[in-house]
Amino acid sequence: MSTLTSDDYVIRAIRPDEWTAVKQLRLDALRDPVAHLAFLETFENAQSQPDGFWQDRAKGSGEGSTSAQQFVAETADGSWAGTVTVLIEEAGTTDWAGAPVEQRQGHVVGVFVRPEHRGNGLIKSLFDAGVAWAWKQRAERVRLLVHEDNARAQGAYRKIGFAPSGVSVPLASDEAQNELEFVLMP
Template sequence: MSPMTSGDYVIRAIRADEWEAVKRLRLVALRDPVANIAFLETYDDALKRPDSFYRERAASSAQEPSGARQFIAETADGEWVGTVTVLIEEAGSTDWAGFPVERRQGHVVGVFVRPEHRGSGLLKALFDAGVAWAREQGAQRVRLLVHEDNPRARGAYRKAGFVPSGVSVQLETHAGKREFELVLEW
């Protein structure tokens, strides 16, 4: 998949040799004020991970074929200002929460846009790249989960075309709060 341009940004998949930038952006994301409800990892936990973790993550995302692909938004001066990752879930398997996967689908995780770039249409451009890749992989839909106490993200996802599926899950890490599934089907 070739890079896409969206306004002042280039949207593209990461390369294997960009693991340090992957790590830096992840640490920035985990410092966001809503990181405690948006991610299943803390800043301190991510900081403790060895560099080999980030090397493997970047290499895995960049290989073909791949069960996951991370996309970034890059400014003209090379700053990474947003990211989404799409995981491919196979029909007949179970997802990370133990629910059955009924069809081949993409699962969007790790969504982050730096605050000064929010509201610019960048999130939609990142989703467009991730969804296009998932479709190329034979996915029949794309889904994501959003915390019930994160209405800003829920609104942004709906603006990008995702709709509630009616499914919700409770995560131990979120003190009994629910995550709602939103889907984009074609």
């Protein structure tokens, strides 16, 4: 896989042996003030997972995987400024919410940019890498779900080129609240 670079970041797929960094970035993301709107997982649940969980997660979405790929933005000092993961969903299967998947698609999850790196275009660079990977995997579209109250994320996704599809998914934890599907077509 080719590496995208800029003056401040290298955008690249994680390596399976980087599971401790994957775990730390996820725990940091789950401490974000809007984590309750952005993630279906809690900090407490993630923190309680054994090392094997994180090792499997990094292996399953690491460099070379064709079913999922996690991208990070690495700074000059080697720290990770943000991440995006893209899962491939196959036509004829059901998604995490039990809805039928009608076409091969990329599903963006786990979007996080550290607060000190927001607002500078980094999220677009992360998405560019993730979406390019999904197209390489023959995805017919790329989608993501965003909480109806997460206006900041919705604005960022629109700016990148995603548009609301009109599909709304009730949250299992609170059926009065919804996740909105945004899509990007090739």
